[in-house]
Each structure stands twice: as structure tokens, then as C-alpha cells.
Amino acid sequence: MNLPIGELARRTGVKVPTIRFYEQIGLIDAPPRTEGNQRRYGKTEVDRLNFIRHARELGFEVDQIRELLAMSQEPQASCHQADSIAKAHLREVDRRIEKLQALRVELARMVDECGHGRICDCRIIEVLADHSQCSAEHVSRLRQG
Amino acid sequence: MNLPIGELARRTGVKVPTIRFYEQIGLIDAPPRTEGNQRRYGKTEVDRLNFIRHARELGFEVDQIRELLAMSQEPQASCHQADSIAKAHLREVDRRIEKLQALRVELARMVDECGHGRICDCRIIEVLADHSQCSAEHVSRLRQG
């Protein structure tokens, strides 16, 4: 194999600076270097990065991925822990979906009721200015969706 | 009125450091100060912060809020722009919901297929390691949910 970092990036869909970042935070090991100090990777890293990317796409946080990686390297361990990480994550995803759907209703209503006239009659501004006009009980922290 | 920052925080649900942060980034104006250099707020700021908090809760970004605030201060302007900001946001929310639902399916399948035995038989690790086992086409950026 002996892949340079750009090729590893191409094969895994993880960007070059992100790979270096993952090395920095210890999510992947520092690989051997060429005489000119360039990183060279093997199949192990392709697999590991694919695992990481996939888990990130599924919304797992880096710390959770660290745990999953550690577990995957002890094949005799019980998978109870992996199961519970995934279950917790599933609950979290369900929560996010619920919140977004409440939010969706509110936004749709706002847009629907916009008179398309002047700001002073616009329901969008009005609703935003006055929480009591909300039909749905929506939620304070949406950073995670 | 002449509210100190803590009272403004209590009335709007925006935390004290966040209010100072909003002042720093120019989302609200710097208020007058007491002789001892403490901020004192009036009704205007209560309204404005409520507007901001509400819009944040609905998932609008600070830059969008800036635009909405600017618009709301020109009551004779057309609300077409507010409408399009809200609509764009609605589309974004729909996109997030779709992604999360695909993700949900995948996670549920993972959890469902976990044999609750040893790691080497655990579908969770396996599925994460191999994207091709995914039933749903899920998505690369989930930071916003």
C-alpha cells in the first residue's frame, strides 16, 4: 500500500487536514514517514478511517468513536457497551427529530401567515417578537438539530 | 426600567455572559452605564433580546437574526425578504429531518441486529466498519442535525 495522505483521503472521504487533525487528537496513530518526512499509510488506516468517517456520519461524537474503536480491538469483550452507546445515540436522534418537527410546524405556520405585504403586518417578525404567539412548545437548544 | 444585566437576563432567559457576548458582536447596542460602570437596560433591550432568543430557539443563525432585526426596524419595507429567510430556514429544517430519519433507520437496524454477545459477532462495529452494509444512503455533515 504505502499511501500518501492525499490518496488515503481520496479512499476514505476524510479530508487531508482532518486526517492530520485526527492524528493530533490521537484518534489514529502517527504513521511512518518517508525520508522527506511525508506520512505513508497502509490498509489498517484505510479501515480505521472508514470506520471513523462512517461513525461521524451517523452522528457519533469523537469520544464515542474512541470508545467504539477501543471495543472493536477487544474482540472477546461483550458488545453490551457498544449496544448501549448505539441505543443512547438512537434516543438522542429521536429527540432531535421530535424537536425539529415541532420547529417545522412553527416555521411553516409563520411562513404561511406572512401577509407578503409590509413588515408592520408581517407575522414572521411578529411571531419572533412575541413568544406567546407560538402554537407549539418549542425548545431552547437546537445546536444538535 | 433601568435594569441591571442580571435582571435583563432573568426577564429574557438569555444568560448574562451571552448578553455581553451579543453586545460584543453588535447584535445589541452598548447600553448606558452607571457611574460605577455597570450596564443599565430599558424596555427596548428586553424586546430585542426576546426577539433574538426566540429566533435562536427557532434555529435562526446570528447573521439571519441580524437581517431580521434590520428589517423589523423599517416598518414600511416589504416583508418579502423576511419571508424568504424563513422559507430558506424551513427548507433547511426539512433537510435535517430527512437526514435524521435515514440515520434513525440505520441506528435502529444496528441496535436490532446486535446479538448482545461478543464484539466479534456484533453488527454495530461491523456496520460502522463497512459503509456498504448501510441500507440507507446517509449523509456526510450532521453537525446541524
Place this chain on the structure above:
DNA sequence: CTAGAATCTCTAGCCACTATAGGATCAAGA
């Protein structure tokens, strides 16, 4: 007058990257 709550500024930290600057190295073609 005093105690303690609230406020002030400033700086750094959070997460998971992304971007930029200013070099060095590598691989292919002339």
C-alpha cells in the same frame, strides 16, 4: 459600615474541524 451578591474586564476553552502562509518534497515529462 459591612457583608455578600452582582457586576466588571479579560482571557481561555469548547467542538470538530477549516483555512492560510510559507516552505519542502515528490513524480513525471523534456
Place this chain on the structure above:
DNA sequence: TCTTGATCCTATAGTGGCTAGAGATTCTAG
């Protein structure tokens, strides 16, 4: 062999939207 240009290197700073902490000052009730 030389050159070109793509890729690579490190280091630092920036992103968004806050949050936390230190250490000093001010306000207010008793």
C-alpha cells in the same frame, strides 16, 4: 538532469455561539 507543478509539511489562527474562570469593583440591604 532539470524543471514544473502537484502534493506534502508545520504552525498558527479562525469558525460559530457561546461558556467558564480569575481577580477586581460596585451595588444594596441590614
